[in-house]
Amino acid sequence: MISLNINGRGYAVQAPDDMPLLWVLRDLLNLKGTKFGCGIAQCGACTVHVDGRPVRSCMLPAANVGSREVTTIEGIAQKESGRRIQEAWLELEVVQCGYCQSGQIMSAAALIERNPCPDDAEIDAAMAGNICRCATYVRIRAAIKSASRT
Ligand code: FES
Ligand code: FES
Numbered sequence: 001m002i003s004l005n006i007n008g009r010g011y012a013v014q015a016p017d018d019m020p021l022l023w024v025l026r027d028l029l030n031l032k033g034t035k036f037g038c039g040i041a042q043c044g045a046c047t048v049h050v051d052g053r054p055v056r057s058c059m060l061p062a063a064n065v066g067s068r069e070v071t072t073i074e075g076i077a078q079k080e081s082g083r084r085i086q087e088a089w090l091e092l093e094v095v096q097c098g099y100c101q102s103g104q105i106m107s108a109a110a111l112i113e114r115n116p117c118p119d120d121a122e123i124d125a126a127m128a129g130n131i132c133r134c135a136t137y138v139r140i141r142a143a144i145k146s147a148s149r150t
Pocket of ligand 1: 035039041045047057058
C-alpha cells in the first residue's frame with residue numbers, strides 16, 4: 001500500500017513499488033489532467049509538483065514520493081501562482097490542441113512561485129523541458145509575463 005498526499009488530500013493505493021506516479025494518478029486515481037507523452041522524461045507533458053518543484057511523474061516511482069506534497073493540474077489553482085497562470089492562459093488563449101498544456105502550466109506556475117518576475121531568458125530556461133508540437137511557445141512566454149505582472 002502506498003500513501004500519497006495529492007492536492008491536499010490523502011490517498012492509499014495498491015500499486016507495485018516501481019509504478020510511476022503518472023500511472024497512479026491517471027490509472028488508479030482517475031486524475032487524467034496530467035498527460036503521458038514520451039514516458040522517458042523528455043517532453044514535460046507529465047509534469048506535476050512535488051513539494052512545489054516541477055518533476056516528471058513518468059519517471060518517479062510513486063513509492064518514492066513518501067510524505068511529500070504532490071500537486072497536479074487539478075489542484076494548481078489552489079495556489080495563488082497557479083491561479084494567476086491559469087487566468088493568463090485563458091486571457092491570452094495559449095492553448096491549441098491542449099495536450100502539452102497541463103505540463104506547461106505546472107512548469108510555469110513553479111517558475112513564478114520561485115521567481116515572481118522572470119525575464120525572457122529565465123522563462124526560456126524554466127520552460128525548456130516542456131515540448132509543444134503546436135508551437136505555442138510565444139504565447140506561453142507572453143502568458144507567463146502577464147501572470148508575473150498581475
Ligand atoms: S511523459 Fe514524462 S516527460 Fe514525457
Ligand atoms: S498545444 Fe498542442 S502540443 Fe502543445
